[in-house]
Structures are given as C-alpha cells and as structure tokens.
Amino acid sequence: MSRFNEVKxxxxxxxxxxxxxxxxxxxxxxxxxxxxxxxxxxLAQDIRKEVTDMKNSKK
Structure with a gap:
C-alpha cells in the first residue's frame, strides 16, 4: 500500500x-x-510489474 501513497x-x-x-x-x-x-x-509501470509478479507467483 505504500506504493499507492507514493503516487498520491x-x-x-x-x-x-x-x-x-x-x-x-x-x-x-x-x-x-x-x-x-x-x-x-x-512509478506506475513499476507498480504494474510488481502486481503482475505477485499475482503470477500465487498460482
């Protein structure tokens, strides 16, 4: 959630x-x-990559 705060x-x-x-x-x-x-x-690109990596690692 800290990444979201960085964007804000x-x-x-x-x-x-x-x-x-x-x-x-x-x-x-x-x-x-x-x-x-x-x-x-x-920052948005970094967050997208992080979310994708997290999503794919949970499979």
Missing part, C-alpha cells in the same frame, strides 16, 4: 505547479509538471 504524494506535490502553469502560464512550472508526470509514469 507525487500527484499532490505537483498541484501547485499545475496551477502555476495552467492558470498563470508559468513555463518553468510546465517543465516541472512534465518531469513529475514522467516520474508518475515510471
């Missing part, structure tokens, strides 16, 4: 940058959003 923390940490980029047009915040979303993507 990453998303909540990007909230300010999302607001700065979309509401104020801050380009640097947009870069931080893109980098953060890439980290979320990597």
């Amino acid at each position: 923390d990453l998303i909540s940490g990007l909230e300010g940058d999302f607001e700065k980029f979309y509401d104020k047009g801050n380009k640097a915040a947009g870069t931080r959003v893109r980098n953060g979303m890439n980290e979320i993507k990597k």
Whole structure:
C-alpha cells in the first residue's frame, strides 16, 4: 500500500505547479509538471510489474 501513497504524494506535490502553469502560464512550472508526470509514469509501470509478479507467483 505504500506504493499507492507514493503516487498520491507525487500527484499532490505537483498541484501547485499545475496551477502555476495552467492558470498563470508559468513555463518553468510546465517543465516541472512534465518531469513529475514522467516520474508518475515510471512509478506506475513499476507498480504494474510488481502486481503482475505477485499475482503470477500465487498460482
């Protein structure tokens, strides 16, 4: 369950940058959003692999 909390923390940490980029047009915040979303993507892939491995090992 800690992996889920990691995802939530990453998303909540990007909230300010999302607001700065979309509401104020801050380009640097947009870069931080893109980098953060890439980290979320990597974490999601790791979690998917972990879930698949756990599921397959129980057979």
